Amino acid sequence: MSPLFLARRLLTLLLTLFVASLLVFGVLELLPGNAAQLLMGPDAAPEAVAALAEKLGLNDAAITRYFHWLTGLLRGDLGESYAYGTPVATLIAERLALTVPLALLAMALAALLALAAGVFAASRHNRLGDWLVSALSQLGIALPNFWFAILLILVFSVGLQWVPAGGFPGWGEGVRPALQALALPAVSLAVVQAAILARVTRGAVLEQLHEDYVRTARAKGLSRRSALWGHVLRNAMVPVTTVMGLQFANLLAGTIVIENVFYLPGLGRLIFQAIANRDLTVVRDCVMLLAAMVVAVNFVVDLLAAWIDPRLQQQGQRA
């Protein structure tokens, strides 16, 4: 990979993160009234409110507080949660131990389902199999994931009683019970994403199948299957990985809802509880972290796409 391409992408990543941090900080600055008063409630003693404002650094200028927060982020010091009384970094690390495996599990499941269904549909273009996959993916895209999650609870928890309706035992109780608790949430997150990705995969594979190089490969005696798995799929992976990167954002957003459906103590539920508790330090750090995760994943996807198709590196330099 060309160092210039890498440097350009890295610079864009850093700039995007910087502007994202400005936005997150800026929006929370719009909060009307005194943040310390808001945290302690209208009946709090003025002395206590003043002490909290001093502790939170609210008396400093906004620019000072922003740089204090930014340098803290870079050092891994995210401040202290008002509601929990613990460092936000510890709180987030605990919650990430659930959210990251859940998102990865869902993404892996979605990719597996989508690639299989997409390639299957493309290889049976305009036949019954193709039509079925297309119809199912249309339904999947329209499916609200939290409703699907509730339906899964109805069937597998209320009806069959195979898995609990919610909660998470923690990784300390063993991998099996933890994965059991994450199974339904991961499936409900994955199905919608798989439906979108299957359509993209099908489209990308079909587009590649019409290319001259496939015709040449077939003319040289390569079987349809070998051409598909040996050449077509690699080239079709560029749009597929790009969409997967974009989907990761939806997946992370999806965890916020799904964690609430299954009462999972993850990052999404932490933000939600922090908003209810008016714990703005936690809200700010969690939103920034989620946005940073989305930006970072898109950066990796950009690099991956450029690695699969090196022509993208030159396009990037010309743009």
Place this chain on the structure above:
Amino acid sequence: MRRIRTNAKLSLGFVLTVALLLTALLSTVWTPWPTGELDVLAKLQPPGEAHWLGTDSLGRDVASLLMAGAQVSIEVGLIAVAIGLGLGTALGLLAAARGGWIDELLMRGADLGFAFPAILTALLFTAVFGPGIEIAIAAIGLHAVPTFARVTRASAREVLSRDYCLAARACGRGAWDITRRHVLPNVLPVLIVQGTIQFALAILAEAALSYLGLGTQAPQPSWGRMLAEAQTFLFSAPLLAVFPGLAVMLAVLGLNLLGDGLRDLVDPRLARVR
């Protein structure tokens, strides 16, 4: 085969979307039961003659709540798409017409927008302004801006490179004039298609936000809030959780099919691989 598929998608999408619009319209003048009428003695009733889809935990008629919920979904979708379409189209046209650093800046801004999914934006806004339907609409609408901007820019650049635009420029017409007379009418079909898809996404996002309690607030009926309430009664009244979700899915399916069908008509090249 392709034409049959496009026609089938368009027809089904059209029928579902018209049904959604008519239901929402009808609910403004008539519902089987008043949506605000509580009857705790008739709570959690299964579907029957008096209440076609049963009653909720407060004895309200589920069918009536669903009809009124359609109205909320349409309102949210329309306003959110208007925000996204208005701002996104303006920014996309500006980027395409000006090019250079303005284009680069606006597109990097659009990339930044993708880092904030609608729910995340809504959570951030809720932390500041408190929950409410206006916050949900603003978050959903703002989230659609980068998508509209990107789609508009891509289509506008393609139109601007056509001979008649180059000729208009050679004749001394200004960028604004060319954009208004030639570019905008040509990108409009693409924007209508995108608008339909974003409408569907707005309905999904509103339902999710209302489910979390960040969107529509009581006593206004909403499909998302109905689902949140139904989850409490999964064991005693499981059907309560089925109907609102089905309503969201049919509404989104209709709009998606309509958008897909229109896109196949607007861009036959894309239809070849669909």
